[in-house]
Amino acid sequence: MVIETAKALRIVQILPELNSGGVERGTVEFAHYLTENGHDSHVISAGGRLVSQLTSEGSTHLTMPVHKKRLSSFFQIRPLQRQLESIQPDIIHVRSRIPAWLTWFALKSWKNSPKPGLVSTFHGLYSVSRYSEIMGAGAGVIAVSHYVKDYIGNNYPRIDLDKVTVIHRGVDTDRFNPEFVADDNWRNTLFSQYPQLKDKPLILMPGRLSRWKGHHQFIDLMGRLQHQGVQAHGVVVGGPTPGKEDYEAEIKQLVVDKGLAADVTFLGHRGDIQQLYSISDVVCNLSQRPEPFGRTVTEALAMNVPVVAYDEAGPGESLSACFPEGLVAKGDDIGLANTVAKLLASDHSHSIQLPREFTLQAQAEATVDVYRQVLNGRS
DSSP: OOOOOSOOOEEEEEOSOOSSSHHHHHHHHHHHHHHHTTOEEEEEESOOTTHHHHHHTTOEEEEOOOOOOSGGGGGGHHHHHHHHHHHOOSEEEEOSHHHHHHHHHHHHTOOSSSOOEEEEEEOSOOOSSHHHHGGGOSSEEEESSHHHHHHHHHHOTTSOGGGEEEOOOOBOTTTSOTTOOOOHHHHHHHHHHOGGGTTSOEEEEESOBOGGGOHHHHHHHHHHHHHTTOOOEEEEEOOBOTTOHHHHHHHHHHHHHTTOTTTEEEEESOSOHHHHHHTOSEEEEOOSSOOSOOHHHHHHHHTTOOEEEESSHHHHHHHHHHOGGGEEOTTOHHHHHHHHHHHHHSOSOOOOOOOGGGBHHHHHHHHHHHHHHHHHHHO
């Protein structure tokens, strides 16, 4: 990456946890960009499996219980303030509502000058309430899609849209690119564990196991394809939301009940999504409620893998820009099956071009630009 020449910044990102998910992975990737470009990167969270990667790439992590949606979390305001005053950041970037509230109160009684600039990212389509409105309290607000900015404008009249910047969640194209090929050792290990995947067209369904992510629709899709005589195997990647393990058992039983046990495989949580994209023929995003962005959509497209998604919200926005052939009307189950079947029957000569605005480099540069604008406004 190109090294920045402007003044280095000291940045603190605050989010609930660092386990899995698009927000968490994006935080770690952006922190890596910051350290590579000479900035001082700190992250505050309750911890998780991504902390080791974060620190190995040059950032500092502070473990604090900033993730609990309960009144007792407000006892963390003073400890958080002490940590922030010790770090003396130029910018505090909050990525969730509880961290945003804690930070807002910590800054209200800030003792030193100058006070850090506060930036937030609307990663989600938050419920419309005073509790959620805190995400617009900073001097700079980032929306992860035009759909999210429109949502802010339609539901939060007190948030000044002039301070809202659309910055798409970027893909690390050094990692996700068409030239990547999974090595033989990885392939041999995967196919020895799951021999049913070998020599089959693979339809990948990535994302945590949550009721609104569309796993019932994916299972229905696999049944329709089987009925049409389409040869393909469905691969579900992702673990259940903590406390929602019953849903995992429910959809696995549904696969059995529909006679698809030989046609759908659950891989659970994985750390090798790049390799899984590379051996997939089609990737599905079938979210049943509007999604703000849809990270798996752009990751797969960056690797030249066709994606099928509903023509709505963030995934529809991304697909319209990169691969409109994969758009399907929400609720059109027959159209969904026909679109996937058509892509599987193609000669796989897709040439998908990911616009630069969807890359990690562009996202990181634009985010640092927002930081500098906030600091210039403060001064």
